[in-house]
Amino acid sequence: xxxxxxxxxxxxxxxxxxxxxxxxxxxxxxxxxxxxxxxxxxxxxxxxxxxxxxxxxxxxxxxxxxxxxxxxxxxxxxxxxxxxxxxxxxxxxxxxxxxxxxxxxxxxxxxxxxxxxxxxxxxxxxxxxxxxxxxxxxxxxxxxxxxxxxxxxxxxxxxxxxxxxxxxxxxxxxxxxxxxxxxxxxxxxxxxxxxxxxxxxxxxxxxxxxxxxxxxxxxxxxxxxxxxxxxxxxxxxxxxxxxxxxxxxxxxxxxxxxxxxxxxxxxxxxxxxxxxxxxxxxxxxxxxxxxxxxxxxxxxxxxxxxxxxxxxxxxxxxxxxxxxxxxxxxxxxxx
Ligand code: UDP
Ligand code: MG
Numbered sequence: 227x228x229x230x231x232x233x234x235x236x237x238x239x240x241x242x243x244x245x246x247x248x249x250x251x252x253x254x255x256x257x258x259x260x261x262x263x264x265x266x267x268x269x270x271x272x273x274x275x276x277x278x279x280x281x282x283x284x285x286x287x288x289x290x291x292x293x294x295x296x297x298x299x300x301x302x303x304x305x306x307x308x309x310x311x312x313x314x315x316x317x318x319x320x321x322x323x324x325x326x327x328x329x330x331x332x333x334x335x336x337x338x339x340x341x342x343x344x345x346x347x348x349x350x351x352x353x354x355x356x357x358x359x360x361x362x363x364x365x366x367x368x369x370x371x372x373x374x375x376x377x378x379x380x381x382x383x384x385x386x387x388x389x390x391x392x393x394x395x396x397x398x399x400x401x402x403x404x405x406x407x408x409x410x411x412x413x414x415x416x417x418x419x420x421x422x423x424x425x426x427x428x429x430x431x432x433x434x435x436x437x438x439x440x441x442x443x444x445x446x447x448x449x450x451x452x453x454x455x456x457x458x459x460x461x462x463x464x465x466x467x468x469x470x471x472x473x474x475x476x477x478x479x480x481x482x483x484x485x486x487x488x489x490x491x492x493x494x495x496x497x498x499x500x501x502x503x504x505x506x507x508x509x510x511x512x513x514x515x516x517x518x519x520x521x522x523x524x525x526x527x528x529x530x531x532x533x534x535x536x537x538x539x540x541x542x543x544x545x546x547x548x549x550x551x552x553x554x555x556x557x558x559x560x561x
């Protein structure tokens with residue numbers, strides 16, 4: 227099954243993006259280890275500390291000293307969950323790679339079924355949300371709006387999708403090596419690659435400790451990244467706005483000519499103001515949409531790495547994570 231064929235590589239890698247989880251990380255690792263020991267496949271846990279300033283990485287370091295299956299990476303600062311996922315995928319050595327949250331909202335109890343589905347031949351196993359834990363109505367509405375927009379504009383169905391997934395080595399390699407974009411939207415990319423998939427429903431557990439770290443600004447940023455990287459449909463909205471204005475001006479021209487021919491003074495200060503305002507806002511919106519795409523192009527052409535690793539534990543050996551990812555390219559595959 228192990229397609230990399232390196233002796234000593236585990237069968238399953240579990241990738242945990244982690245940010246300020248000092249209160250819960252030990253318990254989460256306990257749970258995951260307990261479930262995985264029941265599965266009976268060799269495994270490793272790659273904890274990517276997304277630049278937490280609390281004791282998260284110290285906890286991981288202590289754990290890794292006792293248990294060689296636990297490996298830890300630490301970012302030099304907070305680069306975001308998407309970056310942490312990328313780093314974890316790049317570092318994982320298993321024939322199957324599972325990405326899951328470190329707060330136990332993605333229940334480890336699902337792991338045996340996911341691994342079983344993989345053995346049955348699925349290259350991607352999506353864990354899909356059946357219920358949304360203790361999410362409030364506002365969060366639900368937000369998710370609904372976003373998923374609808376993605377489906378309509380991008381043609382990608384993310385309804386109830388989560389970042390809890392198992393990827394076969396083939397798919398993990400595609401994500402790491404073949405998709406060079408910097409700003410990523412893991413959920414969408416995993417749907418985009420295709421391959422035989424399986425779905426397993428789960429109930430999002432309530433967060434045992436701590437609080438969600440996502441601010442509304444971050445979520446909006448993720449939504450824009452998702453839209454802009456998966457579809458150019460918003461650009462078409464600009465064209466539609468242009469056509470609308472054209473139709474509007476046609477009507478106005480006719481009206482003006484009509485009045486003029488009948489010897490009436492061309493009326494309507496109000497009309498002028500209204501037209502100006504409407505056209506003005508159309509232009510601003512269009513510039514904004516185009517601007518989003520340009521900013522994404524700008525970010526991509528800068529070719530900056532999307533994370534920097536400042537520390538690591540249990541990463542010695544061939545695929546090691548040096549503190550400076552530039553010196554050992556394996557952890558910055560985008561270089
Ligand atoms: N996370 C991360 N970087 C961040 C924010 C969150 O790595 O900047 C991790 C976090 O530690 C957790 C997962 O991403 O393992 C999901 O985050 P959270 O539980 O805060 O979000 P939610 O469950 O509300 O989606
Ligand atoms: Mg969570």
